[in-house]
Amino acid sequence: MSKTISNNSRGDNAFALVHLFEFQMDKDWDGSVGESGEILYFTDHDVFVEYNSIEYTPLAITFDQLKEDLSMTSDSINISIDNVNGALTTEALASEWRSNNCKITRIIYTPPSETIGSDVYEFGVSDTKTNPSNVSIYPKLDFADVTDYDAYILFKGIIDTFNASAQVLNGTLTTKFINWNKSYPIRTYNQNEFTSVINAISTEIYWGRQNVT
């Protein structure tokens, strides 16, 4: 998956944009999220989205712009999700989200046109089959039926913090670079930090590290 965008999603003036969100959570607190149901799949589309045989639930979900620069600070995204009357909080409190992986995938696609009777829908229709013998089909966008689309990972990182009210759950996502092991800073022997230097040396600690003798 690359950021290369082909022309087929930008033909004419018709293309659409959808984001897919994946949040991993450790429901059984075993340190892994491999078990079924431990990944939440959401989309900011207005109907369900199926992509790679995974169904994404439509929720009101927004995120602010990505910041990318050369400084040592971690990139982060503030994300806001409809709490669905506290249902998401229940999920959050019943599991450990922090430090687990999250991913935002962006898909640019050309909605396929569709003809129903004499009506041509240039941007397609959401398939809502109301045939009583097959009523389980709620409106869904299945990318298996879309030929022209480009998908790439917009953001991949870890969940940092979150807080919630009954209406909305806010979270901060950071890149994995936040986990970089930063080395002990080079000493300047500045007089101002003399006290801290002394405190950094004790029977257990030597220059801020464990004193191994």
Added chain:
Amino acid sequence: MLYQLKYTGVGRMSHNCFTVVIQYLSVRYPLPKIWKDYVINVNNLDEYVKNEKRFLAKREHIGFFKSFCKKVKTAKKDDIVLTKTSVGVAINKFTYWVYNHDLERIEHNKLDKDCIIMRLSNG
């Protein structure tokens, strides 16, 4: 968004949200054959459509599902979702689908605190 919904499907007088849910469940789970004066027969659901207002006004749809379901707090797929005026089926713990009688199409809605969630005792 760019998508438009189909307005095709079953006839208005043939189905309502209750009958659509019954038909959906009946092919997946065993349902009671009789409840009070009602005979639950998927081939003859027009009775419910004709008596829809009375059925809903008396909240009999809640009583009906209570007779063979247990009330739960969080939803999972295929749980029954009851509101004051409709019957739907849970898609997951956040959303459910329901047949919109007026627009003759299936829609999905968010679960909210007014929803009563029922789980089939054998589901």
